[in-house]
Amino acid sequence: MIIKNKELTDEMFLPAKSRNSTEQISRPANTYWQDVWRRFRKNKAAFTGLILITLILLLAIFGPYANHYGYDEQNLSRANLPPKIPILERFPWIGFNGVDINGVDKYEESKVTGYYWFGTDNLGRDLWTRIWKGTRISLYIAFLAATIDLIIGVAYGGISAYYGGRIDNMMQRIIEVLVGIPHLIVVILLILVLQPGIISITLAMVITGWVGMARIVRGQVLKLKEHEYILASKTLGAKNTRMIWKHLIPNSMGPIIITTMFTIPTAIFTEAFLSFIGLGLQPPIASLGTLINDGYKLLRIYPHMLAFSAIIISLIMISFNLVGDGLRDALDPKMRK
Amino acid sequence: MLVTFWVIATFTFFLMQTLPGSPFNDERLSESQKERLYERYGMDEPVPLQYITYMKNIFKGDFGVSFQYDGRSVSNIIGERIGASAVLGTQSLIVGTILGIILGIIAALRHNTSIDYGAMVISVIGISVPNFVFAGLLQYWVGVRLQWLPVAFWEGFEYSILPTISLSVFVIATIARFMRTEMLDVLGQDYIVTARAKGLNGFSIIIKHSLRNAAIPIVTILGPMTVSLLTGTLVIEKIFSVPGLGEQFVKSIMTNDFPVIMGVTLFYSILFIGIVLIVDILYGIIDPRIRLSGGVK
Numbered sequence: 001m002i003i004k005n006k007e008l009t010d011e012m013f014l015p016a017k018s019r020n021s022t023e024q025i026s027r028p029a030n031t032y033w034q035d036v037w038r039r040f041r042k043n044k045a046a047f048t049g050l051i052l053i054t055l056i057l058l059l060a061i062f063g064p065y066a067n068h069y070g071y072d073e074q075n076l077s078r079a080n081l082p083p084k085i086p087i088l089e090r091f092p093w094i095g096f097n098g099v100d101i102n103g104v105d106k107y108e109e110s111k112v113t114g115y116y117w118f119g120t121d122n123l124g125r126d127l128w129t130r131i132w133k134g135t136r137i138s139l140y141i142a143f144l145a146a147t148i149d150l151i152i153g154v155a156y157g158g159i160s161a162y163y164g165g166r167i168d169n170m171m172q173r174i175i176e177v178l179v180g181i182p183h184l185i186v187v188i189l190l191i192l193v194l195q196p197g198i199i200s201i202t203l204a205m206v207i208t209g210w211v212g213m214a215r216i217v218r219g220q221v222l223k224l225k226e227h228e229y230i231l232a233s234k235t236l237g238a239k240n241t242r243m244i245w246k247h248l249i250p251n252s253m254g255p256i257i258i259t260t261m262f263t264i265p266t267a268i269f270t271e272a273f274l275s276f277i278g279l280g281l282q283p284p285i286a287s288l289g290t291l292i293n294d295g296y297k298l299l300r301i302y303p304h305m306l307a308f309s310a311i312i313i314s315l316i317m318i319s320f321n322l323v324g325d326g327l328r329d330a331l332d333p334k335m336r337k
Numbered sequence: 338m339l340v341t342f343w344v345i346a347t348f349t350f351f352l353m354q355t356l357p358g359s360p361f362n363d364e365r366l367s368e369s370q371k372e373r374l375y376e377r378y379g380m381d382e383p384v385p386l387q388y389i390t391y392m393k394n395i396f397k398g399d400f401g402v403s404f405q406y407d408g409r410s411v412s413n414i415i416g417e418r419i420g421a422s423a424v425l426g427t428q429s430l431i432v433g434t435i436l437g438i439i440l441g442i443i444a445a446l447r448h449n450t451s452i453d454y455g456a457m458v459i460s461v462i463g464i465s466v467p468n469f470v471f472a473g474l475l476q477y478w479v480g481v482r483l484q485w486l487p488v489a490f491w492e493g494f495e496y497s498i499l500p501t502i503s504l505s506v507f508v509i510a511t512i513a514r515f516m517r518t519e520m521l522d523v524l525g526q527d528y529i530v531t532a533r534a535k536g537l538n539g540f541s542i543i544i545k546h547s548l549r550n551a552a553i554p555i556v557t558i559l560g561p562m563t564v565s566l567l568t569g570t571l572v573i574e575k576i577f578s579v580p581g582l583g584e585q586f587v588k589s590i591m592t593n594d595f596p597v598i599m600g601v602t603l604f605y606s607i608l609f610i611g612i613v614l615i616v617d618i619l620y621g622i623i624d625p626r627i628r629l630s631g632g633v634k
Contacts (some may be wrong), residue, residue, distance in 0.1 A: 045461075180341030180347075182609045184568050185602050189352045192590065192598070246343065269467055276469055276572055276585045296576065299473060300481050310470040317465035325461075 023328035039330040046326020049319035056316055058141055063132030065101045067117070069125075082304050083119040119304045121294060130307055134286040135316070141198060141287070142267035145205045146260050152206070153213025154256060158244055160214070161221035174217075175211055183208045187270060188255075198281065205270055213259050220252035261324035265317045272313060288313045341394055345489065345606045353595050355385060395603065403597050411600035415582060421491050422574065422581035426566050428501045433508025439551070440509065441516025448521060456513060463510025466570050474575045489578040497587035500577045504569045508562060519551035526550075542552060556620050563612045567605060 030038070043049055118127035162173040187204045196201035224230065224247070233247060249256075267290070274280050275289025283290070288309050295306030401410050444456035478501060480488030487496050523529065524547060532542045569581035578584070582601060589597040 048484060055508050150582055177341050177344050180566055180610055180613065181345050182605055184564070185345075185605055186348075188590065189598075191603065196620070265465065272469070273568065273572060276577065278591050279590060292473075296469075299477055303477055306477075310473060314466045314470055317467065318461060321465045323463055337537060 027041065029321045036327075036330045040331065042316050043326040045330060046291055046330075049326065050324030052315060052322065053326055055241060056135065056312065056319070057139070060132050060135040064129045064136075067126065067128060069116075069129050076126075081116050081120040082302070083117060083308075086170055087297055118308045119302075121305055122298060122302075127291075127305065127308060131288075131291060131312060134291045134309065135312055137198065137281070137285065138268050138271055138288040139316075141202050141205075141271050142264045144202045144211060144264040145267040147336075148202070148206045149263055150215050150256065150260055150284055152210040153259075156210065156219050157214035157217030157219075158221055158248065159226065161218040162193045162244060162248065168218075170335050174215060178211050184270075184273075187274065187277065188277075191274060197272070198285075201274060201281070204243040205267055209263065209267070213256070213263070216255050216259050220255050221248050224231050224248055224251055231279045246319070258324060258328045260329065261320060265320040265324075268313065268316060268320075288316075341610060343604060346392065346395060346443060347388075349599050349602050350388055353599055371546060384523050387543045401592055411596050414585065414597060415600060415604055418580065418582040418585045420581075421579050422570050422583055425497060425500055425504065425570060425574070425579060426563075429504035429566060429569075430562070432501060433505035434512055434555075436505070437509040437512025438516050438548075438555075440513035442520055443546070444513065445520030445524065446543070446631060447527040453517075456517070460510040460513045463506045464514070466506075468503055468507060469572045469576060471506055472573055473498070475503055476497050476516060476576065491579050491581075496577075496579075500579055503568060503573050503576075507565055507569065511558065511562065511565075512555060515555060519554055520547060523547045553620075554622055556616055556623060560609075560616050562611050564609060567608070605634060 039112040040050075061275065115126065116126055117132055120126055121130070156171065160168045186208050190204035190207060191200060194204065230243070230247060233243060238246075271280070271287060272289030272292060275287060275293050280290045280295075281287050292306060292313065295309060299306050350574060398527065399410070403411055403414060439609075440456050440459070444453045447453050474586070476488050479485050486499055488499065490496055529542060529546055532546050537546075570581060571587055572583070573579070574581040574584040575587050584606075585597065586601045590593075
């Protein structure tokens, strides 16, 4: 640029613009969790699983209020009705037109007006309401068990790894014995003693369930303990509690979340399994397991009683497994194969 | 090992002591009759003494006498029932392992193609869908609707097909998944490249070089696998009315037959502990690297 008037202005003395502006970080960096969320969203299967879980959760919460039948409202005049849904009834091949497997319109036969979306059971209770109530209880048990597992497991594993030495040694011996005991058998024995109920089923599952979590947290903390930032923090005089809560636990969050995600379907399965061998909740309370168990008794004549609860439990299990897999990939991309 | 077993045995014993209800809660029985029954089953002695007798008997392989089946020993019942369960378990394990390995290999060889995704979808479904749901589906469609195979009882090979399939689904799915990961790992190794460079054909590379190395870690999941099969037999035997140990166990739970419950529990525990031990030893034999580094847990 040619300076014509040899006049010097202030603008000429502004500092030159940096040449390497292309390398400048112009946007705020993604946090770890934003990265995780982005990776997770890309995984179609896992994302579908998340949507399904949300949907099932919403239905479990609001589903029972969608019609006016109570979950324990018995009425033998409307027993064993197949499912019937207002608009879908016009398409007989979907199977929501109230006709049973022998081609008889049960609604006409027992002179019932009104719609039972999932049909009714052998005592005339509305299955839609019962199934969502049952889903709610199954999920409640699963979440409760997973939460207690989480608390005990993190505390036990954390303490064992952090303090090390003799304490660790002793605590690990206890774990070794517990791992050797077949999980299911303890659960069955405990339920026999405690009598089936929501709390006793949860307790029985927790009593051996936390071991897995404790082992994972211990491994993670042992690994983290060797890192420099822990040493730095110690040098700066951080106390044990601060060390555990501020450094060790947040950094082992990934494996903890993944383990919890896999605990939930296991808990749902265990609950259903217990109901199946006759150690489940007592009627009129229903869980997915007891509903499936009831459905089995009339499988040959009224398959609809088994179908819906079986589909829902399968969907829950598949979704949680998919989300768990997705989270594992998202939280730890190195592990991805 | 022995400690674990001792814990289980003691735990079982004391749980059974605290159990509500007695097997002789029959109003038709008079007090003196009850006393005589208690005496006969050794239930009138103080608890510590009962505990000692119980422990002594276990080490002799005597799990006591059933309350429900008059005078029959628990060992006798277990012995009679174990056959069907063993057949069922072994069949499912073999079928499941073979199919699982094949599925896993195919998925790994066709990595990131639709075949791979298909195999993985199958395996996620197989792991997730509870086996009783699967059994119900099979029983209804193959058994009731199509009438191809019998849906219940145990009178020959064709009766074992449906239960075996229902049990092996989980095995297939787990092994396929595991096998795929391992195969992908092995296929990227230098010695596979070498083998290819030597001009070996694809088939022999897969069988001789990849499969053998990829299969080693599968031994480690045999432990959890047995547990799932055990759990499975309880449910599947009940659904298909197979006269196995699992069905007996469920029945005993319903009828409060304590000695049988205790006996079967202990039996399952011994089986489980034994398999874990065998797996540990096998692992050392198959993969000498572990033995040399002194890594046998």
